[in-house]
Amino acid sequence: DAKTTQPTSMDCAEGRAANLPCNHSTISGNEYVYWYRQIHSQGPQYIIHGLKNNETNEMASLIITEDRKSSTLILPHATLRDTAVYYCIVRVALGGGSQGNLIFGKGTKLSVKP
Amino acid sequence: KAGVTQTPRYLIKTRGQQVTLSCSPISGHRSVSWYQQTPGQGLQFLFEYFSETQRNKGNFPGRFSGRQFSNSRSEMNVSTLELGDSALYLCASSSGQDSGNTIYFGEGSWLTVV
Numbered sequence: 589d590a591k592t593t594q595p596t597s598m599d600c601a602e603g604r605a606a607n608l609p610c611n612h613s614t615i616s617g618n619e620y621v622y623w624y625r626q627i628h629s630q631g632p633q634y635i636i637h638g639l640k641n642n643e644t645n646e647m648a649s650l651i652i653t654e655d656r657k658s659s660t661l662i663l664p665h666a667t668l669r670d671t672a673v674y675y676c677i678v679r680v681a682l683g684g685g686s687q688g689n690l691i692f693g694k695g696t697k698l699s700v701k702p
Numbered sequence: 703k704a705g706v707t708q709t710p711r712y713l714i715k716t717r718g719q720q721v722t723l724s725c726s727p728i729s730g731h732r733s734v735s736w737y738q739q740t741p742g743q744g745l746q747f748l749f750e751y752f753s754e755t756q757r758n759k760g761n762f763p764g765r766f767s768g769r770q771f772s773n774s775r776s777e778m779n780v781s782t783l784e785l786g787d788s789a790l791y792l793c794a795s796s797s798g799q800d801s802g803n804t805i806y807f808g809e810g811s812w813l814t815v816v
Contacts (some may be wrong), residue, residue, distance in 0.1 A: 631792050631807035632745070687733040687796040687805050689747035689758055
């Protein structure tokens, strides 16, 4: 079973920030938080990941609480093309020859509306 | 650089037949995983390969198999196809080398079994 809990769906107005929450209360110290999104009929697209600190890249920002039990993905200026299912995944990044397996939950369906 | 490439993108097979799907990972990536996505079960891990060795395997019957070649390219095979095997099959690659290595997905192969 997925180790994360996400709302089933969310709406966001175009041009506004989209804040997608994720609960991972049983996360272990060596587990990363990864975010992917999947636009209909396409493969999941990597967005961002983090361990403890907040992270930002050209797509989004990831805010992880100090106790690491929850996080928020922020799309600063949502566009219609950001409409997708967003998956929050907790993963042990093994390295050493194994990428481990990602356990996907049902994700959050984000609808960006004009 | 080029992303994960999967071929074919779409195919239709008949029950009882077998199918082979191909995946070329991102250049330099040595770890390849396969996932199955269906409306009912969501995204599920099939297996993972690194340096031509299977490292992890998901909970799928033995009809599902895979292999990895010396150039890191991978194939998966499904024998004796059943209607329930109709799905999007996704390949993902990563370096597999360091902690926190990111997994990138291809666009998938859509398999329809009739």
